[in-house]
Amino acid sequence: MITCYSHNNDGHAAIQLFKEMRQMSFKPDNFTYTSVLAALALIADRERHCHQLHCVVVKSGTGLVTSVVNALISVYVKCAFSPLASSSSLMASARKLFDVMPEKDELSWTTIITGYVKNEDLDSAKEVFDGMDEKLVVAWNAMISGYVQKGLVFKVFEMFRSMHSLGIKHDDFTYTNVLSACADAGLFLHGKQVHAYILRTEAKPAWAFMVSVNNALITLYWKCGELEQARSIFDSISIKDLISWNAILSAYVSKGKIHEAKSIFDEMSEKNMLSWTVMISGLAQHGSGEEALKLFSKMKSNGLEPCDYAFSGAITSCAVLASLEQGRQLHGQLIRLGFDSSLSAGNALITMYARCGVLDAAYSVFLTMPCLDSVSWNAMIAALGQHGHGNQALQLYEEMLEERILPDRITFLTVLSACSHAGLVEQGKQHFNSMNEIYGISPGEDHYARLIDLLCRAGKLTEAENVIRNIPFEPGASIWEALLSGCRLHGNMDLGVEAAERLFEMTPQNDGSYILLANMFATAGRWDDVATVRKFMRGRGVKKEPGCSWLEVENKVHVFLVDDTVHPEVLAVYSYMAELVLRLRKLGYIPDTKYILHDMESEQKEYALSTHSEKLAVVYGLLKLPKGATIRIFKNLRICGDCHNAVKFMSKAEGREIIVRDVKRFHHFKDGECSCGNYW
DNA sequence: CTAGGGTTAG
Incomplete structure (x- = not known):
């Protein structure tokens, strides 16, 4: 009965029953202690809990029984993971127990290894792993999953190959781990090779039931851009689980295929929080903010309490719609539900307030968040930049560096925009150069487009032209668009016409380029040319987006x-x-x-x-x-x-x-x- | 004791 409670995650009931048992003078045996400890592992979250239990076990005389000690180690490991306890000292205690055990079984080894992995101490995990005489697949998998989480892909491959050469059979856990490592790192060719290897190695019938492997393949393929392949894997799964459905749903959402995503969402017979969250944020980003908010309230009326990620999606919708009042209400609900320390919700709030025009509120969210990540910094720098406070944006960027947060591609996009809006040409150029020189991030098309924009606004059209000539790849539409709008601003006809011609070739359906060119002619009073551009535009079936x-x-x-x-x-x-x-x-x-x-x-x-x-x-x-x-x-x-x-x-x-x-x-x-x- | 699906920044 105690085991039954603990399997149902009801630790308190299990302990209550244990107390009753002792009051009725039944003597607990080894099994009793093992299952009570398993129940306690569910609720213990402080160091003293562990030490108290340790004493109880020693007094009971079961301190040398393998299954009991395993369960006790498990309590230490779970506690180490809790934010209320010190991870390293609890892991040290767990390790001591492990080291002095008279008889270790499979579970003892894997418990301590996964404990280290979960507490992000891979070196210690590896040390224990290396000490195993007969390494079990579970232990291999635990190590591999640790490397996957740390993004150490080549370690993952190394382990995968070692297993093969030592004749240890890979199982579905191994495959899913390796496949998701490839998907995360963008190593699509490797991923496909693993797929081919699995097909060669596994007998068909067993393979058909490896849902989890297929689920990982869905993710691998859509991340490679092969959405159809992902779909056909999804279709081939005979017994799909919720994760299969969520995987294909995120595939469509991430690729902006909102229509397909909606029909998957409607088809799903079972949905969980994740399904709703994916759909809500997908609608906010690629569809309509209004629809996203409708779905958010539908979710609540279906009796689901939204998690902080779901709130993030809803808040993003408000940012898109510039719906300040609704955004404020969501912020209020967030506080009432105790999600106000959530990182993702906080980040969404920064952007929402900024995009609704209330920079102060954005800043106070930023200042009161208990912890920040690079997204938070990027959001706040972008907010300052969009509101024209270039110097403050750059100052915040410096603070970010002082806090030892590494800038990423998006940081540089926001920094460059901030410089551009405020006319900070020299600083912008410096930061652009530092990207590659200091941080090893090679500027992409979007970074160049912002640099061109920065130069053009400041009237440095010749310099911009030079930069374009030296871009190490074929300049894309966004770069020519930046040049064209600069030419319009400063009345540089010849260069503007050249940029426009490129744009008409590259993105013939984009109304913006026609309008910019027509605008440039209109400013110069060249009404015939304006008329020609408009006719050309109409002839190609391009319509101006109405203001x-x-x-x-x-x-x-x-x-x-x-x-x-x-x-x-x-x-x-x-x-x-x-x-x-x-x-x-x-x-x-x-x-x-x-x-x-x-x-x-x-x-x-x-x-x-x-x-x-x-x-x-x-x-x-x-x-x-x-x-x-x-x-x-x-x-x-x-x-x-x-x-x-x-x-x-x-x-x-x-x-x-x-x-x-x-x-x-x-x-x-x-x-x-x-x-x-x-x-x- | 191990795996597969999410959010926020431009």
């Missing part, structure tokens, strides 16, 4: 399109706008019609400017939000130059703080000025 802006009012999101006729209160917006523009002009605002892409009468142009979605949204905010409240606007494209200017005047005329997030960065308008200092 839209949105804001949250009373917990509801209001969307405005250019020249909006859909929003129910748009008439009030237009009439207030007409009156407001007059006041702005008295303050010195002059509509800048070079931002209109069609050639028309100048009065018409001025009217067209006044119907830009970001202006409509700001005016709606002025009408609806309480006096003095900050207006937060979000736009799907870059803010237009005239709007940028107009909003500056609006902030002054109305005495309001206005924050605009466009696709690239934030603008904080106050007292007629913008935080970007007109550098964007």
